[in-house]
Amino acid sequence: MRPTLKQLQYLVALADTGKFGDAAKLSNVSQPSLSTQLADMEVELGITLVERGRHGAIITPGAENIVRKARLILSAVEELKSAARKGNGILSGRMRLGVIPSIGPYLLPSATKRLHELFPEFRISIHEERAVELEAQLREGRLDIIISTAEDHANVSNFPLITEELWVCVAPDHDLASGKGPVSLGDLEGVSLLSLGKGHNLNFGIRELARQSGAFVSHEYEGTSLDAIRQMAAMGAGVAVLPSLYALVEARRDEALVVRKINHASARREISLIWRDTSPMREEMEQLAGILREVAEDLVLRANL
Amino acid sequence: MRPTLKQLQYLVALADTGKFGDAAKLSNVSQPSLSTQLADMEVELGITLVERGRHGAIITPGAENIVRKARLILSAVEELKSAARKGNGILSGRMRLGVIPSIGPYLLPSATKRLHELFPEFRISIHEERAVELEAQLREGRLDIIISTAEDHANVSNFPLITEELWVCVAPDHDLASGKGPVSLGDLEGVSLLSLGKGHNLNFGIRELARQSGAFVSHEYEGTSLDAIRQMAAMGAGVAVLPSLYALVEARRDEALVVRKINHASARREISLIWRDTSPMREEMEQLAGILREVAEDLVLRANL
């Protein structure tokens, strides 16, 4: 890569001092080294950069331009170095975050707000996809980090953020609307469960729940968003099964719905922050996870007030 | 100068290809060379730039920024190289031109106009000084080129631009105003010659003229500009001795003056373009001289119509 940065530096030093010897001293090299580097550079560029003589070195008029550009380049390199020093150890830059749709819209608005307060230099771009796509993209390096349920996948590290219980949401005239407190597994026998479509992470948990309780999963409608499922339930189409964050933060505000927690160990899912374990940013990832966890806990806490 | 341009180039290649091997191929080096350079760079910058793994190389979020800066730096270097290629052999850049006051205001307006037409990339900054100052500044490298009378000075090259005759200008009621055609040396005997002050180049020629003709140089007034001398003459203070360019272009337009050429071999001065002969721009200088000469000749020609 010619000219070299070193050569550019020598040229600038020469322009500043006006003498080869002084420029060499300034650059901490010997005068012959600087002289030869400069001569090489002139050959490389095919232009005479300085006029030599007893009087010292005078930058030729045509080379003033070059010197100016050289200064800009050198300062750009310094900037690069200081940028490297700065954005180190701390959350900075732009991270590509993937998130499942049943978490994204409910956790991330608060989370990004908080992150921006704490780390103004940090940006995340959010990609909402189903869990399978997310994982593939994480592996391919198209995402840096994902928020999903932590199933055991090879070569990824995960950090639990929050454990979500599953809640049922039904229209007030539904059988399940009459009881108080949590719903037991038995209460679900025979009912029609509304869920997100296939490939969605939430779907797996609900299928399992149906299997254990004797409920069945509705095929009439497979939602692509939790809001859609909630509205179906409000219209009496069945029992929406929703994760806590959504149930607490969104569904409970809907007066056309009764919301009850499902009281069973398997009626929960664990949301984690997941990254390739080859990633050199473990420290930052854990820092990020800590903040996301705080935000999630805070959301649940507020909703329970 | 770390990081090296080469290292930056390798980083960009890696960002583009996503694999060390491919990046190496793209950069025409072996994979180990590129690997070690990149590792060195990471140590130097104190930041992990890429995540390595079976999947290839993924730029870490914090380093995206660095890559972007690296691209800019590399393209700035390319720009520098193409600027060097462009501004070569042809008049370009900014040249610092010194000129004596008895030429500057009469030649340069036309000359700069013409130069700007021919070489839009070429700029000159003009410094009007007495010949002695000009020469000193040329030696010091504070000027690149001067327009002055070509006296034999060491270490400078000169290129004749125009030979100026000296003219006398007098008020219409002066003895010299009565004759027709050129003035002979004898006509000047005993008259009072008006001249620029000491140090001015024109002064030397006029002193010599006085010596040969038996005239004397007025000490009443030593002008600092040709216009001042002309006005003195118009008021009857003596005989202004003015060089052709001024006499033809300016003085002849003044109805309060009679202008006559002095008919003698020594009543002339040769104006040249002068530069340090260490200057590597001889070619450009000669090109410039050619244009200046054309402009000067053209001015004289027009004035004689």
Added chain:
DNA sequence: TTGAATTGATAGCTTAAAACTATAGATATG
């Protein structure tokens, strides 16, 4: 589960670049 294929890292060596010392050549300056 093993074996081929692919990826980047490491080791050892070679080549090329850069630097140094010493000195020559050129040119102002006293």
Added chain:
DNA sequence: CATATCTATAGTTTTAAGCTATCAATTCAA
């Protein structure tokens, strides 16, 4: 005319960069 002050050149040493060969890790397929 000697001297001081420049830059260039020659010869050598040191440092950096590059190469080949090989390894270790991981994936993918049989």
